[in-house]
Amino acid sequence: MPCVRTVLGLLAACGAIAFLGYCVYFDRSRRGDPAFRRRLREKRRAQQRKAEGRGAQLWDPAKNEKLQEFFLQEVQMGELWLSRGEHRMGVEHFSNALLVCGQPQELLKVFKHTLPPKVFEMLLHKIPLICQQFEADMNEQEYLEDDRD
Numbered sequence: 001m002p003c004v005r006t007v008l009g010l011l012a013a014c015g016a017i018a019f020l021g022y023c024v025y026f027d028r029s030r031r032g033d034p035a036f037r038r039r040l041r042e043k044r045r046a047q048q049r050k051a052e053g054r055g056a057q058l059w060d061p062a063k064n065e066k067l068q069e070f071f072l073q074e075v076q077m078g079e080l081w082l083s084r085g086e087h088r089m090g091v092e093h094f095s096n097a098l099l100v101c102g103q104p105q106e107l108l109k110v111f112k113h114t115l116p117p118k119v120f121e122m123l124l125h126k127i128p129l130i131c132q133q134f135e136a137d138m139n140e141q142e143y144l145e146d147d148r149d
Contacts, residue, residue, distance in 0.1 A: 071100050082119065091122045095130045098123075 030036055078093035094111065101107045112120055 067100050071097050074100075082115075087119050087122060091119060091126055094123055095126045098127070099130055099134055 074093045074097035078090045078097065081087075081090035081093060094115075098104050098107055098111075111123060115123070
């Protein structure tokens, strides 16, 4: 006499096979549908246009020049505040410069050799806060861009 466990195991296996068979059938019929293919093609083209639009925004030379000016201004302001003895304000401006810098590791190496150890330590403690703020700003910007669409 077959064991109840064996019967239940066979029923579960048959159910799983039937479910997988239905999934394969449904997927094939969905992929074969001309309307599905058209919608998929349109969706991919829209995503590609959107990505190209973002790429053009990122590498806009006018924006790049503005970023360079902002970077230099923030470094100069940081140096100015340090020369006045205002370490917190100097670190604030250096962190802004670090945020827009194209090579932040190299800039950190320069800061390590040129800044007083106390100020450099303050800057290192501020880096995680800068990253969180930047991520929050980027998420908000993406949210606003998605609302326009």
